[in-house]
Amino acid sequence: MAKVPASPEASTAAALPEKTEIDLKDPFLAAFLAWLVPGAGHWYQGRRHKAVLFFVWILGTFVFGLYLGEGRVVYASLRENDRRLPYLCQIGVGLPAMPALVQAARKTPLQFPFCKDFMAPPQVSQLPNDEDELDRLQKRLHRYWEFGTVYTMIAGLLNILAIYDAWGGPAFALAAPPEKRDEKDDEDDDENGKGGGG
Amino acid sequence: MFGNLAWPLLAAGHINDLWYALPLIVAVSMVYSATRHEAMEAILAGALRIGAWITGFMLVVFAILFAISSIL
Numbered sequence: 001m002a003k004v005p006a007s008p009e010a011s012t013a014a015a016l017p018e019k020t021e022i023d024l025k026d027p028f029l030a031a032f033l034a035w036l037v038p039g040a041g042h043w044y045q046g047r048r049h050k051a052v053l054f055f056v057w058i059l060g061t062f063v064f065g066l067y068l069g070e071g072r073v074v075y076a077s078l079r080e081n082d083r084r085l086p087y088l089c090q091i092g093v094g095l096p097a098m099p100a101l102v103q104a105a106r107k108t109p110l111q112f113p114f115c116k117d118f119m120a121p122p123q124v125s126q127l128p129n130d131e132d133e134l135d136r137l138q139k140r141l142h143r144y145w146e147f148g149t150v151y152t153m154i155a156g157l158l159n160i161l162a163i164y165d166a167w168g169g170p171a172f173a174l175a176a177p178p179e180k181r182d183e184k185d186d187e188d189d190d191e192n193g194k195g196g197g198g
Numbered sequence: 199m200f201g202n203l204a205w206p207l208l209a210a211g212h213i214n215d216l217w218y219a220l221p222l223i224v225a226v227s228m229v230y231s232a233t234r235h236e237a238m239e240a241i242l243a244g245a246l247r248i249g250a251w252i253t254g255f256m257l258v259v260f261a262i263l264f265a266i267s268s269i270l
Contacts, residue, residue: 022236053232053241057225064221147218154222158229165233172234 022047027167034166036094038159041166054162062093062155069148071115072122072137076104082124082134086149092156092163223252 024030025045034041039055042048066074074097077084090097100119103109109120125132138145165171224245231244 047236049238050232050236050241053228057228061221061225143215147215151222154226158226161229161233170232170234170236 022169024166024169031163031167034163035092035159037096038093038162041163045166050165054159058093058155058159058162059096061158062090062096062152065148065151065153065155067148068144068151069141070144071118072120072141073145073148074100074119074152075121076100077121079121079124081126082121084121086153089153089156092159093152094159097152097156219256223249227252 023045030041030045032041033044034054037055038058039051039053041051042054043051074087074090075084076087087097087100090100097119099110100121103118103120106120109117112118122133122137124134141148227245227249228241231248232241235241235244
C-alpha cells in the first residue's frame with residue numbers, strides 16, 4: 001500500500017484535517033479506475049468527498065458539452081480529410097467517451113432514442129466544394145459546436161489531473177514556512193535520537 | 199436529450215457567450231484545487247482563490263484587447 005505524508009501546509013493550519021496520512025491503496029488500479037469513470041479511483045481509495053467532487057464537476061462538464069453539441073461533438077475519426085484530434089483530449093474522461101470508438105468502428109452507426117447518430121462520426125465528402133454532413137452540423141450548431149468541443153476537451157484534460165491525484169496523492173500548493181519546517185526537523189531529530197538509530 | 203430538449207434552454211435567453219466561461223471557471227477551479235488539497239475546506243478556499251485569479255486574468259486580457267480595439 002502506498003501512503004503519502006501529510007500536507008506541509010497542514011502543520012501551519014492545525015484546524016484543517018489534512019494531517020492524516022492518505023492511503024492510496026493500489027495507485028495503478030486507482031489511476032485506471034479514475035480514468036475509467038471520473039472519481040472512481042478516489043472512491044476505491046476511500047476518498048469519498050473527492051470522488052463525488054470529481055464525478056460531478058468532470059462528468060458535468062463533459063455532459064454539458066455534449067448537450068451543447070447535440071451529442072455530435074465527441075466522435076473518433078482518423079479519416080484523411082477529418083482527423084478529430086480533440087478526441088485525444090475527450091478520451092481522458094474514459095468510459096463516457098467510449099461510445100465514440102464503437103460508433104467509429106461500425107459501418108452503420110447505432111441509433112439511440114435520445115439522440116440520433118450519438119457520437120457517430122459525421123459523413124465527410126471527398127470533394128473539396130461539396131457540402132457534407134460535417135459542414136451542415138457546424139453550420140447548424142454554429143458556436144455551440146465549438147463550445148461543446150471545448151467543454152468536452154476540458155473535461156477530459158481535467159480528468160488527467162484527477163488521475164494523477166489518484167495515483168500520487170494531492171500535490172500541495174504551498175510549503176510550510178521555513179521556521180515551521182526547522183521546528184519539525186528538530187522534532188524529527190529528537191525522535192530519531194530517542195530511538196537510538198542516529 | 200440533446201436534440202429537441204437542448205434548444206428551449208439555449209434559445210430562451212439568448213445568453214451572452216461570455217457566460218459560458220463561468221461553469222468552466224468553476225469546474226477548473228474546483229478540480230484543480232482538489233488535486234492540490236485533501237480537506238474539503240482547503241479545496242473550497244483554494245477553488246475560490248484560483249477562480250478569482252482566472253477571472254481577474256481574463257478581465258485584464260479583456261481590458262487590454264478592448265483598449266487595443268478602441269485605439270485601432
